[in-house]
Amino acid sequence: MIYEFFSNLFNNQVIGYIISAALPLLFFILPFVLVAVYMERKVSAHMQDRLGPMRVGWHGVLQTIADLLKLLQKEDITATANDKPLFNLAPIVVFAGSYAAFAAIPFTGAYIGSNIDLGIIYIIGATGLVVAGILMSGWASNNKYTLLGAMRAAAQIISYEIPTILVVLSLIMITGTMNLNTMSQMQTGYFWNWMILGGPGLGVTKFLLIPFMIIGFFVIYISTLAEVNRTPFDIPEAESELVSGYHTEYSGMKFSIFFLAEYANMFAVSAIVATLFFGGYQSPFGYLGNTLGAHWLVPIEQFFWFAIKGTFFVFVQMWLRWTLPRLRVDQLMAVCWKYLIPIAFVNLIIVGLITIL
Amino acid sequence: MALKTEEMILNMGPQHPSTHGVLRLELQLEGELIVNVVPHIGYLHRCFEKHAEAMTYPQVIPYTDRMDYLASMYNEFGYALAVEKLLNIEIPERVEYIRVIMGELQRIASHLVAIGTYGADIGAFTPFLFCFRDREKILSLYEMTCGARLLYNYIWVGGVSHDLHPDFLRLTKEFIDYFRPKITELNNLLSYNKIFIERTANVGILKKDVAVNYGITGPMLRASGMKWDLRKDDPYSVYDKFDFDIPVGDGRMGTVGDSWDRYFVRVLEMEESLKIIEQAIAQIPEGDVTSAIPKRIKPPVGQVYSRVENPRGELGYFIMSNGTPNPFRIKVRGPSFINLAVINELCKDLLVADVITILGSIDIVLGEVDR
Numbered sequence: 001m002i003y004e005f006f007s008n009l010f011n012n013q014v015i016g017y018i019i020s021a022a023l024p025l026l027f028f029i030l031p032f033v034l035v036a037v038y039m040e041r042k043v044s045a046h047m048q049d050r051l052g053p054m055r056v057g058w059h060g061v062l063q064t065i066a067d068l069l070k071l072l073q074k075e076d077i078t079a080t081a082n083d084k085p086l087f088n089l090a091p092i093v094v095f096a097g098s099y100a101a102f103a104a105i106p107f108t109g110a111y112i113g114s115n116i117d118l119g120i121i122y123i124i125g126a127t128g129l130v131v132a133g134i135l136m137s138g139w140a141s142n143n144k145y146t147l148l149g150a151m152r153a154a155a156q157i158i159s160y161e162i163p164t165i166l167v168v169l170s171l172i173m174i175t176g177t178m179n180l181n182t183m184s185q186m187q188t189g190y191f192w193n194w195m196i197l198g199g200p201g202l203g204v205t206k207f208l209l210i211p212f213m214i215i216g217f218f219v220i221y222i223s224t225l226a227e228v229n230r231t232p233f234d235i236p237e238a239e240s241e242l243v244s245g246y247h248t249e250y251s252g253m254k255f256s257i258f259f260l261a262e263y264a265n266m267f268a269v270s271a272i273v274a275t276l277f278f279g280g281y282q283s284p285f286g287y288l289g290n291t292l293g294a295h296w297l298v299p300i301e302q303f304f305w306f307a308i309k310g311t312f313f314v315f316v317q318m319w320l321r322w323t324l325p326r327l328r329v330d331q332l333m334a335v336c337w338k339y340l341i342p343i344a345f346v347n348l349i350i351v352g353l354i355t356i357l
Numbered sequence: 358m359a360l361k362t363e364e365m366i367l368n369m370g371p372q373h374p375s376t377h378g379v380l381r382l383e384l385q386l387e388g389e390l391i392v393n394v395v396p397h398i399g400y401l402h403r404c405f406e407k408h409a410e411a412m413t414y415p416q417v418i419p420y421t422d423r424m425d426y427l428a429s430m431y432n433e434f435g436y437a438l439a440v441e442k443l444l445n446i447e448i449p450e451r452v453e454y455i456r457v458i459m460g461e462l463q464r465i466a467s468h469l470v471a472i473g474t475y476g477a478d479i480g481a482f483t484p485f486l487f488c489f490r491d492r493e494k495i496l497s498l499y500e501m502t503c504g505a506r507l508l509y510n511y512i513w514v515g516g517v518s519h520d521l522h523p524d525f526l527r528l529t530k531e532f533i534d535y536f537r538p539k540i541t542e543l544n545n546l547l548s549y550n551k552i553f554i555e556r557t558a559n560v561g562i563l564k565k566d567v568a569v570n571y572g573i574t575g576p577m578l579r580a581s582g583m584k585w586d587l588r589k590d591d592p593y594s595v596y597d598k599f600d601f602d603i604p605v606g607d608g609r610m611g612t613v614g615d616s617w618d619r620y621f622v623r624v625l626e627m628e629e630s631l632k633i634i635e636q637a638i639a640q641i642p643e644g645d646v647t648s649a650i651p652k653r654i655k656p657p658v659g660q661v662y663s664r665v666e667n668p669r670g671e672l673g674y675f676i677m678s679n680g681t682p683n684p685f686r687i688k689v690r691g692p693s694f695i696n697l698a699v700i701n702e703l704c705k706d707l708l709v710a711d712v713i714t715i716l717g718s719i720d721i722v723l724g725e726v727d728r
Contacts, residue, residue, distance in 0.1 A: 048486040144367050148389065148709065231480060232552055235710070242709075243374060325552045326480025328710045329389060 020113055024102045033263040036314060037064045043318045074252035082249065083140040090137035091250065091257040097129030098265040105271050106181040108281050108302035119180040120168055123272060124161065127227070130265070131157045134246050137258075141249035149245030152235050152329055159336045160226040160233075166344035167220040170351040171276050174199055174209070180272075184280030191284035196277040208354050212347050217277045219344045221313075224269035226336070228262065231321040235329055270313030271306070281306035364392060367709070371400050375478045375713050378723030382700075384712065391712060394704045396697060401727040409687040414440055414654040415514060417687065422508040425693065425725040427470050430463035430499070431667045433512035438593055439663035439674035440514045443656040451644035452516050453595040458529065458637045459502075459511065461630040465536075466495040467668035468576075468623040468630075471720040475620055476547050478717040479556050484547040491539055494532055501525060515650040526638050533631050540628060548621060557620060558611030561703040561715035565614065571699045575670025575692050576622045577719060580606035581614035587666035599636045601629045616718040623720075655682050669693050669720060689728060693721040 007016030038053070038061060045052025053060025078087060101123045103113035116122055131154050138150020174195070175183050186200050187193050196213050198206035226233035237245030247258045274280060281302035289297030327335065367384040370376040379400035385393040405424060409417045421436045422429040434456055441448060473488030496506045501522045503511040511518050547553055563573070568581040578585055586603045588596040604625035606618030656678040664673040670692025679685040696719050703715045 044482075048483050049490055050486065144365065148367075234480070322483050323546075324481060325476065325547075325550060325556060327552055328556055329708060331555055 021103075024107075024113065025099065028107070029099070029102070029260070029264050029267070032267055033260055034064045034068075036263050036266070036311075037067070039311075039315070040318050043315065044322045047319075047322045068256070071252060071256045074255075076252040076254060077249075079142070079249065081142045083142065086136045086140035087249075088254070090133050090140060091254045091261070093133030093136060094130050095133075095257050095261040095264070097127055097131075097133055098261045098268055100126035100129065101268040101272075102264070104180060105268065106184050106275065106280060107306055108299040109181070109185065110299040111303070112181050115179065115181055117177075117179045120172070120178050120183075120272070120276075123180075123268075124165060124168070127265070127268070128157075128161070130261070137250070138246040141246070143249055145242045146246050146248050149237060149242045149248070152242075153229065153237075153246060155329075156229070156233065156235065156332060157227050159333060160223040160340075163219050163336065163340040163344040164223045164227065166341070166348050167216045167223075168276070170212075170216055170344075170348045171195060173348075173352055173355050180275050180280070184275055184282060187279040188282050190286065191279065194277065194279040194282075194284075205354055205357055208357075209351065212351050212354070213277065215343065215347050216351070217273070219340050219347070220276070221273055221316075223336075223340060224273060225317060225320070226332070228265045228269055228317075230266065230317050232324040232327050233332055234321075234326055235332060266314050266317055267310050270317070271310040273313055274306070274309035278309055279305075280309075362387070369712070375474075376716065377474065377721055378726075380697075380716075380721070380723055380726070382712065382716070384709065386709065389708050389710075391704050391707050391709065394701045394712065396700055398694075398697070398723075398726050401723050403728065405728040406687055406689065409684055411683065413682045414656070414684060417684070418513065419508065419510045422510060423724060424689065424691065424728055425667065425669065425672075425722045426507060427722050428463050428467040428668045429508050430459045430512065431467075431665065432672065433509065434460050434594075435663065435665040435667065435672045436674055437512050437514050438665060439661055439676050440654065440656070442663050443659065443661045443676055443678055444514070444651065444654065446515055446649060446651065448515055448649045449644050449646065450595075450642050452646050452649070454637050454641040455517055455521060455646065456512055457594055457596065457599075458634055458641075459499075459517075461633045461637070462495050462498065462529070464630045464668045465627050466492045468627050469495075471623055471668075471717075472543070472547075472620065475717040475720075476553075478713045479553060481547055481550070481553065484543060487539070487543060487546070491536060494535070498525065498529060498532065501528070513650055514654055516647045518647075520646045526641070529634065530638060533635060537628075537631065540624065544624065548624060554610045554617060556710075557617040557714055557718070558615055560611075560616045560707065560711050561718065562612045563614040563619075563699065563703060567699070567702060568614070571702070572695050573670070573699060575667065575696065576626060577619055577670065577696050579603065580618040580622045582606055582608075587664060587671060591664070593663075593665060595637075596633075598640065599633045601632050604629065616714050619718040619720075653682070655680070664690070667692055669722070669725075670696060691725045691728065693719075693723075693725045694728075697721050697726055 006019045007013050010016060041052045041063065053063035056062040056066050078084060104116055104119040104122050106112040134153045135150050138146045172178055175186055177183055187195060189200070191197070193200040196217055198209040198213060229237060237247070247255060250258060283301055283305050287298050287301050289295055289301055365386045367386055368381060369384055370381040371379040376382065381397040381400070383395040383397060384391060405420055408420060418433055418436060421432040425432055469488040469492040473485040476484035499509060500506050502525060503509050503519060563577065563581050565581045565583050568578050568583065574585070582605055584603050584605050589603055604622050606613050606622055608615070608618060610617045658678055658680045660675070660677040662673060662675045664671050671690065672692055673690035675688040676684055677686040700715065700719065704712050
């Protein structure tokens with residue numbers, strides 16, 4: 001959508017590609033990461049009876065910028081035993097994987113990087129690239145801790161994709177589309193049209209769906225937590241066991257790219273969950289712009305709601321991180337294969353039966 | 358024919374976030390499965406015992422502080438008792454009570470570190486800071502008393518260096534009232550957390566007979582179901598005047614002697630220590646605290662072994678005197694050092710993550726392991 005707009009504007013496909021690819025990075029992800037890192041520090045600090053950053057700017061708001069400047073100045077260490085091409089490529093691959101997801105996420109009704117019909121399946125496929133990057137970094141660092149971390153990460157992310165896909169499938173059955181923009185548009189109106197409350201339909205089907213949608217939401221939220229390596233599933237970077245997992249050997253800008261990828265990923269999965277179950281960019285109670293007759297206001301309101309929902313789920317991730325301990329490798333796999341996948345599968349069958357009704 | 362795979366040797370430490378100091382564990386791994394664990398110690402060796410031979414008796418006290426730096430007060434306590442036994446002197450009642458209050462506060466502070474870092478090892482970082490916040494209050498009480506927060510040099514042979522600050526008893530009472538609900542909070546946040554129980558229950562089970570054979574003492578032994586506490590079984594100072602329980606592991610979440618039991622015995626012990634402090638505050642007599650401090654310490658020829666229940670177990674001092682102002686020989690039986698020896702027994706056939714769980718539940722302080 002946005003790509004077509006810029007291609008037509010400049011009458012040149014390449015410029016269209018470049019602008020539409022750079023827009024979310026410059027205007028959304030970088031500012032979001034700055035805010036999210038600050039938020040993580042403040043949330044953790046207040047949960048732990050501390051104040052957190054207070055010195056740089058008012059209540060430490062500029063702390064992340066100071067940290068960023070520090071990271072930029074740091075020496076970029078590459079050990080002689082590292083596999084250099086892989087070592088340098090790995091952060092880029094990881095970031096590319098998580099960034100690619102933003103191409104198909106609708107930020108507002110008027111802004112979506114590329115309005116592809118395979119939307120959600122494309123996102124799941126593209127984020128699969130992250131695993132390759134993590135394995136590359138773990139292997140190329142030539143360090144036993146990174147290797148263990150990378151192996152854990154690969155096993156974990158691949159396993160947890162299965163319950164995610166099963167839940168996504170059940171939603172595809174209800175909505176009949178894989179396009180995230182269409183899915184969001186279906187949930188327009190008031191909040192009782194959201195998928196978590198049975199979707200836009202009326203009658204018995206809607207009410208029958210509600211409990212299974214709630215189960216589906218919990219399954220997908222837990223799986224996405226595991227996919228972005230957040231506590232209680234942060235075993236790939238378990239600091240008390242593996243120092244910091246697959247990115248132990250990285251420093252300076254390469255480390256910050258990993259960091260950027262992690263936060264981008266956190267928002268991406270939160271946005272997907274919000275889009276699938278909570279109406280995406282749709283407002284829960286209609287638009288001010290429509291009431292006032294100022295229709296240009298609607299996309300801005302939509303962006304506001306999208307950011308609020310995404311950030312809320314990011315906040316829940318932080319909340320969990322600073323409350324829960326971490327699972328062990330085998331327990332992590334048990335949660336996935338013994339509980340989440342069977343639940344998601346049964347859920348899928350029941351949702352299928354209900355949609356036939 | 359089974360596929361032959363090579364085992365991986367992983368050096369955990371001496372620089373590692375959760376070896377609690379400069380301990381090196383040589384892990385022999387089969388994938389993530391542990392085949393063998395060999396602890397390598399000595400990175401923090403400071404020749405305490407040899408050093409002590411060149412010192413006079415009071416000069417040794419600051420060195421005892423630096424052994425188990427999380428329980429300095431108790432190290433001094435043990436050393437002072439040993440030298441007093443050698444000198445055969447009586448000390449005032451008030452001094453005994455001050456020592457007990459200080460010792461039990463130290464036990465709480467030390468257990469708070471053990472519990473907090475244990476949570477951090479498992480991956481829960483918030484309880485760690487909660488524990489340190491509460492420990493801070495104890496350190497402030499110490500600072501008020503003797504000016505130091507970690508290495509005190511407060512308990513001297515024959516007495517203590519200063520009398521208590523006039524506000525000390527009132528503030529300690531306030532601390533007790535403040536701290537009791539915090540233990541409940543900690544239990545709700547960490548001890549009864551499902552994931553925490555999954556990680557620790559039934560992991561690293563230490564059987565009672567194995568524990569006794571390895572000479573394990575302290576909370577670790579009690580978690581294995583053995584009711585052995587020197588404060589009750591070989592009372593020293595004024596411990597026989599207080600009413601308190603000895604918590605033992607009961608396998609509530611798994612098996613007796615698992616990591617959860619070792620963790621939870623410490624939580625229960627903090628409550629017992631609060632009880633002791635309360636009673637001591639109620640009973641403490643007035644009096645002079647420095648009158649019994651000898652001007653010149655020159656014990657008669659002889660030897661003595663004296664032991665106390667340190668937060669980590671039995672801390673014993675063997676002192677041999679040849680009649681000069683310097684000890685001829687001091688030998689320390691450190692609980693951390695002896696408790697650490699059992700780690701290979703506990704870690705067999707578990708995962709890498711469990712080594713961290715078990716090491717944390719042993720609660721070692723490397724300053725005392727290496728001395």
